[in-house]
Structures are given as structure tokens and as C-alpha cells.
Amino acid sequence: MLDLALQFTVNGLVVGAFYALSALGLTLILGLMEVVNFAHGEFYMMGGIIAYYLTGVLGLDFFASLAIVVLVMGAFGWVVDRLLIRPLRSKDTLSTALVTIGLSIFLVNTFLLLAGTAPHKVATPFPTAPLLLGPVVINETRLFAVAVAAVAILGTHLLIHRTRLGGAMRATFQNKEAAALVGIDVERIYGFTFALGTTMAAVSGALLGSIYVAQPTVGGLVSLKAFVVVILGGMGSFAGAVIGGLILGVAESLWGGFVSSGYQDVIGFAFVILLLLVRPYGLFHIRSERV
Amino acid sequence: MTAVLSVDHLDVAYGQVQALAGVSLAVEAGEIVALVGANGAGKSTVLRAVSGLLRPRAGRVSFEGRRIDSLSPRDILRAGIAHCPEERKIWPAITVAETLELGAYTRRDAAGAERDRRRVYAYFPRLEERRRQLAGTLSGGEQQMLAIGRALMSAPKLLLLDEPSLGLSPMLVDDLRRVILDIHCDGVAVLLVEQNVHMALDLAARAYVIETGRNVIDGRSATLLQNDALVRAYLGA
Structure with missing residues (x-):
């Protein structure tokens, strides 16, 4: 029983690492840029499908494919921001929300046309044999994927807090006008941030596609879960997205393992409703940012 | 007289609302100039147009002989104008x-x-x-x-200061006055927007008074202070 709980917890942490990575992408876009991005799940889906295409169809190396996903989806995110989000920057959030709903529908159907409805697996070079860590079973693909997610999360944290570009991002999102007045090109910062958020979703999708499957229709649920994690953690909070992601992953895994796998996807939403009753701003809302 | 900043017949509108209608002013190198007027007269709008946060609809802004009214805030900053905005x-x-x-x-x-x-x-x-x-x-x-x-x-060669004394205690206003003079002594020109007109006219050699987006009067601060009607109308004395 305890071994089983441990196994479910480890499984949950694996999935939670991707929830965290994907939600981190959304917290940049939703929490900082204030764009309610309903296409976030589709960016995730595209990461998975592109990685499948590169590894499975073109036979490229898994690592090279991940690098290509980063570049392609970064560029894609930048273009989306430039063409769809930027013209609406000064409008209300509802306008961009509608545009991203449209984008989401467009992307799902485009990829259904290109990749079909069947689920695809991203090919990895790792052996499928399970590794035994005491009572817990895991495999190399999972370990690698979690390591990449952890490096991506840490790398983003360092980027935002230790670099000149990160300083410009924080300044822009705390006061855009003051940022412009010290010579920061705020439009470029917005474009970069959207591209970064898009890339994080896509990498998460590519990695999870190597553990489970990539499928054009997966985006809707992924979007909802990313929103759950961002709200759970507190809008715009980095630590909140990471911890919220892990909590959701473990909760789903334990619930699915011990109670009912049929209602696994419901647990996150139940959590958010309960949490918002007690802490309306989420776990890690930063109050000083409301100054 | 060699103006380092010259603003000529500046028109700025927020949508349908005309905020500035032909405002002109000049600042010479190293000079402190005050821009005063009632709330909503358009003082901050002048500064925002100079620093590139707003695009003027008509008129021109030149800095050191170069036209800057279509440059980005970044390029205007690099040309040598820094803007310390309202509300910090x-x-x-x-x-x-x-x-x-x-x-x-x-x-x-x-x-x-x-x-x-x-x-x-x-x-x-x-x-x-x-x-x-x-x-x-x-x-x-x-x-x-x-x-x-x-x-x-x-x-910067020119500092645009928007309402620096707002909400400060009298003691802090004194400190602020000293610092503005220090900045001036270091050779930086200052265009000072102030509600605290006495402080502004005390610091500035010259001042411009604007009302509802138009120039009303300008001149040496000492002269403006002697004009009783003006002081009563605009300077809240």
C-alpha cells in the first residue's frame, strides 16, 4: 500500500513537472502579459506533433528534434504575438481572448488535417526497460524528460532574475511606461515573452509526447489544466506555477490510483474551486505588485 | 540664444480630445525652466510628447538642432533627454x-x-x-x-521632471529643491512641471504658464511673480 502510494506520487511528480513547465509558459503570457491565451494547449500540442514528425517520420535524432521544436515554436510564438496580439495590446483582455479562441480552433483543425486523429508517439533513443529505484518503477525516458523540464524551469528562472533581458522583462511588466522611459523596447519584450511562453508549452508537449502520446485534439484539456495551475499558484507567480503543477500532478495520480481514474481530470478543477474560496488570489499571489 | 530643446506649436490629441493646441517653449543648455498651470492644463502632456510617449499630431520638437518628434522613447533618451514621470x-x-x-x-x-x-x-x-x-x-x-x-x-543633458514635489513633506521638498539645484550645477538642463508654483519659480530662471493646452504667458520667473493678476489666476497665491 505504501509502495503503491510512493509509485503514484512519483508518477504524479513526473506528470506534474510538465504541468509546471506548461503552466510556467502560461503564467508568462497570462500573469505577466495579461493575455488570456486559449491557444496555449495548441502550442503544447504542436510541440508534440512536430517532435513526432521530426523523430518518427523524418527519423531525426530526439535531441536535435527538441532543439528544432524550441526554435520553430519560439519563432511561431513571436509571429503570433506580432500579428494577432500586438494590434490588440491596448484593447481589453476579452478581445485577445476571442482571438486566441479562434487561433486555437484554427490550429486544432489544421493539425487534424495534417496529422490525422490518431495518437502519435515521439520516438526516443532510450531503452524502454524499467528502472527500479527501491520499490518505485520508472524508466529512462521519464527521467530524461523530467530532467529537461527541470533545466528549462531553472533556466527560465535564471533568465528572468539574473540577466539584463530578464530585468527588462520584469521592469516592463511592473510598469510599462517607466520601462519605455529607460530605453527598453517594450514591444520587443512582449514579443520575446510570448515566444518564450509558447516554447515552454511546446517543449512540455514534445517531452510528454515521448512518455505518452501526441495528438491534435489534446490541447483543450491542456489549456484548462494550465489555467488551473496558474490560478492555483497565483497569477504571474513563478514558484506558484511550479508548485501548483506538482500538486496537480500528484493529486491526479493519487486520486486516479486510489479512488477512480475516470474522474482523474476533475480533481484539479475541484482543487481550484476550493482554494479560491479560501485564497482568492491563489497560493503565491504577490501583493506588492499591486502597488 | 541657443535653445537645446525647442518645442514649436505642438498639437496633441487623446482621441477626439485636443490636449495641446500650439504649445511652444524652449530650454537653453543647463537652464532650469518651469512649466506651470492649473490641473489638466496639459503640462504632463508636453513632457510626454517631448519624451516620445505620445506622438504629436502637429508641430515640432527639436533637440540640439535635430528634430526628435518622430523618434521612439529609446532614441530620444539616447539623444540626451530623460523623463522622470508623474506619480514616480x-x-x-x-x-x-x-x-x-x-x-x-x-x-x-x-x-x-x-x-x-x-x-x-x-x-x-x-x-x-x-x-x-x-x-x-x-x-x-x-x-x-x-x-x-x-x-x-x-x-541626460536635459531632465524632464513631472511633479516631483507631489505628496512630499515640506522637509523633503526642501531636500528636493537642493537636489534639483545640484543637478543644475552639474550642467544638466531641467524642465520642471510643478503644482508647487513657488518652488518652481524659485528654482527656475524662466517659466511658461499654460492653460487648457495653450501658452498664456512666459518670461523671467521674477517678472512673473510681480504680476499680481497672474499670480492670483494661475499661481494660487
Whole structure:
């Protein structure tokens, strides 16, 4: 029983690492840029499908494919921001929300046309044999994927807090006008941030596609879960997205393992409703940012 | 008279609302000039148009003989104009030290930025004491000092100061007055927008009075202060 709980917890942490990575992408876009991005799940889906295409169809190396996903989806995110989000920057959030709903529908159907409805697996070079860590079973693909997610999360944290570009991002999102007045090109910062958020979703999708499957229709649920994690953690909070992601992953895994796998996807939403009753701003809302 | 900044017949509109209708003014190198007028007269709008936050609909802004009214805020800053905006606009979750670092964002000369950082800390010793604190935890007066320090970190030739005395205690206003004079003595020209007209006219050699987006009168501060009707109408005395 305890071994089983441990196994479910480890499984949950694996999935939670991707929830965290994907939600981190959304917290940049939703929490900082204030764009309610309903296409976030589709960016995730595209990461998975592109990685499948590169590894499975073109036979490229898994690592090279991940690098290509980063570049392609970064560029894609930048273009989306430039063409769809930027013209609406000064409008209300509802306008961009509608545009991203449209984008989401467009992307799902485009990829259904290109990749079909069947689920695809991203090919990895790792052996499928399970590794035994005491009572817990895991495999190399999972370990690698979690390591990449952890490096991506840490790398983003360092980027935002230790670099000149990160300083410009924080300044822009705390006061855009003051940022412009010290010579920061705020439009470029917005474009970069959207591209970064898009890339994080896509990498998460590519990695999870190597553990489970990539499928054009997966985006809707992924979007909802990313929103759950961002709200759970507190809008715009980095630590909140990471911890919220892990909590959701473990909760789903334990619930699915011990109670009912049929209602696994419901647990996150139940959590958010309960949490918002007690802490309306989420776990890690930063109050000083409301100054 | 060689104006370093000259604003000619500036028109600015917010949508359908005309905010400025043909405002003109000039600032000479190293000079302190005050821009005064009632609330809503368009004083801040003038500064925002000069620093590139707003695009004028008509008129021209030149700096050191070069036309700047279509440049980005970044290029205007690099030309040598820094704008310390109304209400301070500090970054609440960024430390004092990093705020000053970001103030030097466009600079390439690390040694010069370091010199200016020391100069800012010399103007405002409080900021040095609090350099590791988040800006959001500072008092209102300290936030104002930080906003001015941030603007000075770009080593401007002209500083646009918008309502620096707003919400400060009389003692802090005195400090502020001293710092503005120090900045002036270091050779920086200042265009000062103020509600506190007595402080503004006391510091500035010349002043412009505007009302509902139009020039009303301008001249030497001492002369303006002798004009009783003007003082009663605009200067709240």
C-alpha cells in the first residue's frame, strides 16, 4: 500500500513537472502579459506533433528534434504575438481572448488535417526497460524528460532574475511606461515573452509526447489544466506555477490510483474551486505588485 | 540664444480630445525652466510628447538642432533627454540598486554608469542605505528620489521632471529643491512641471504658464511673480 502510494506520487511528480513547465509558459503570457491565451494547449500540442514528425517520420535524432521544436515554436510564438496580439495590446483582455479562441480552433483543425486523429508517439533513443529505484518503477525516458523540464524551469528562472533581458522583462511588466522611459523596447519584450511562453508549452508537449502520446485534439484539456495551475499558484507567480503543477500532478495520480481514474481530470478543477474560496488570489499571489 | 530643446506649436490629441493646441517653449543648455498651470492644463502632456510617449499630431520638437518628434522613447533618451514621470512609476518588486542599473539600460560605458550611480547615491544617501530593498517598500519620498535617480542614470543633458514635489513633506521638498539645484550645477538642463508654483519659480530662471493646452504667458520667473493678476489666476497665491 505504501509502495503503491510512493509509485503514484512519483508518477504524479513526473506528470506534474510538465504541468509546471506548461503552466510556467502560461503564467508568462497570462500573469505577466495579461493575455488570456486559449491557444496555449495548441502550442503544447504542436510541440508534440512536430517532435513526432521530426523523430518518427523524418527519423531525426530526439535531441536535435527538441532543439528544432524550441526554435520553430519560439519563432511561431513571436509571429503570433506580432500579428494577432500586438494590434490588440491596448484593447481589453476579452478581445485577445476571442482571438486566441479562434487561433486555437484554427490550429486544432489544421493539425487534424495534417496529422490525422490518431495518437502519435515521439520516438526516443532510450531503452524502454524499467528502472527500479527501491520499490518505485520508472524508466529512462521519464527521467530524461523530467530532467529537461527541470533545466528549462531553472533556466527560465535564471533568465528572468539574473540577466539584463530578464530585468527588462520584469521592469516592463511592473510598469510599462517607466520601462519605455529607460530605453527598453517594450514591444520587443512582449514579443520575446510570448515566444518564450509558447516554447515552454511546446517543449512540455514534445517531452510528454515521448512518455505518452501526441495528438491534435489534446490541447483543450491542456489549456484548462494550465489555467488551473496558474490560478492555483497565483497569477504571474513563478514558484506558484511550479508548485501548483506538482500538486496537480500528484493529486491526479493519487486520486486516479486510489479512488477512480475516470474522474482523474476533475480533481484539479475541484482543487481550484476550493482554494479560491479560501485564497482568492491563489497560493503565491504577490501583493506588492499591486502597488 | 541657443535653445537645446525647442518645442514649436505642438498639437496633441487623446482621441477626439485636443490636449495641446500650439504649445511652444524652449530650454537653453543647463537652464532650469518651469512649466506651470492649473490641473489638466496639459503640462504632463508636453513632457510626454517631448519624451516620445505620445506622438504629436502637429508641430515640432527639436533637440540640439535635430528634430526628435518622430523618434521612439529609446532614441530620444539616447539623444540626451530623460523623463522622470508623474506619480514616480517605480517598479515595486525590483530593488533600488537594480532600478538604477536599469536606468542605465541603453548605456555602453560601464565606467560612466558607475560614476553616475555614485553621483545618484551622493544626491540621495537614503537610496544607498536602502539599495537592497524592493522599491515598493520605500516611502513616497524615497520612491520619488529613486525615480529621479533612475532618470539621471542615463546621463541626460536635459531632465524632464513631472511633479516631483507631489505628496512630499515640506522637509523633503526642501531636500528636493537642493537636489534639483545640484543637478543644475552639474550642467544638466531641467524642465520642471510643478503644482508647487513657488518652488518652481524659485528654482527656475524662466517659466511658461499654460492653460487648457495653450501658452498664456512666459518670461523671467521674477517678472512673473510681480504680476499680481497672474499670480492670483494661475499661481494660487
